[in-house]
Amino acid sequence: MKTTALEILSEPLSLLLLLAALTLAVLAPAFHYHQFGEATRMARDAGFSALFTCGSALAVFGTIRAFRREVESGTWEMALAHPISRRGFFLAKTAGAFVASLVFSVVVFGTELTIVWGAAVGGRLAVQTGDLARIFGPALAAGLAVILLPLVVAAALNRFARFRFVLTAFALALAFSVVFGGVSLALMPQALVRYLPVAVLIVCLMSVLLSAAAAFAVRVKANAAASAVGLVFAALLPAVGNYYLSNALAKGGVVPWPYVGLAALAALPAVAAFLLLGGVFSDGKDGD
Numbered sequence: 001m002k003t004t005a006l007e008i009l010s011e012p013l014s015l016l017l018l019l020a021a022l023t024l025a026v027l028a029p030a031f032h033y034h035q036f037g038e039a040t041r042m043a044r045d046a047g048f049s050a051l052f053t054c055g056s057a058l059a060v061f062g063t064i065r066a067f068r069r070e071v072e073s074g075t076w077e078m079a080l081a082h083p084i085s086r087r088g089f090f091l092a093k094t095a096g097a098f099v100a101s102l103v104f105s106v107v108v109f110g111t112e113l114t115i116v117w118g119a120a121v122g123g124r125l126a127v128q129t130g131d132l133a134r135i136f137g138p139a140l141a142a143g144l145a146v147i148l149l150p151l152v153v154a155a156a157l158n159r160f161a162r163f164r165f166v167l168t169a170f171a172l173a174l175a176f177s178v179v180f181g182g183v184s185l186a187l188m189p190q191a192l193v194r195y196l197p198v199a200v201l202i203v204c205l206m207s208v209l210l211s212a213a214a215a216f217a218v219r220v221k222a223n224a225a226a227s228a229v230g231l232v233f234a235a236l237l238p239a240v241g242n243y244y245l246s247n248a249l250a251k252g253g254v255v256p257w258p259y260v261g262l263a264a265l266a267a268l269p270a271v272a273a274f275l276l277l278g279g280v281f282s283d284g285k286d287g288d
Helices: 002-009 012-035 041-073 075-079 086-129 137-161 165-187 190-219 222-240 246-252 257-283
Strands: none
Touching (some): 002 086, 012 041, 012 086, 012 137, 012 165, 041 086, 041 190, 041 222, 086 165, 086 190, 137 165, 165 190, 190 222, 190 246
16 A cells, blocks of 8 residues: 555656646636635635646546556566455555545645635735735745745755655655645634535545546556546536535535535445455456
8 A cells, every 4th residue: 555655656747747736726826816806716716626637637547557557567466476365455556546646635735725825815905905816925935835845855855865756746745735734724724614625525536536447457458447437437427516516615605514424425335336346357357
């Protein structure tokens, strides 16, 4: 599990997806914030859009690459020479992929909270001064720091201490995001009640796609597995609106936790079905 999580977080593609998500979450509100009436609308929507699109991409492609690398290199069969069942190995790798996706989600969500706080402060300042609404400067600087500082520090550590660049950048982005997000929560504690339920719902949807990616990647090659997950997502489209509820936060709205619990329970059978399917594929795997 640990090896799979670190493997996914060490992928250059994973870092590119993280940078894309953070750039969208930070810069989209900064450039277009003044066009919207509600103080935090653009910051909120940009952050959740980044989490949903880039997080889902990482969950699917990171999982597929992790599984196919094991299968195609022969290390899958080598690992199973140890006293571990095929299904246990499959479940452990799937859990590692989920951990990597969770780390990604925490980084994006923590940064989103920072920008939302900056949008709220900027909205209040705009009312007081009559100027255009802008993201509060320190919050915008913190968001840019989450994007840029990990790259600079990771490059230096890679050059002088041989640290793994991508993994180090991920770890630093996580640390910066948690610190800045924590400060934003301390200054705006109601954000946890309002925004966390929406993020949890998105993670539930990502978990379904991740488990599907794991199941198909055991049996078929990467392109076919990605296509199969695409068909799963198409089948889920009628239900996606129940898990992407950013608009429910408009005008002070909230998503009640009982709803989140019911939605998670509704997603659980799909996750369990794909895990069961992956276990069956693992038992029948012949190393091709």
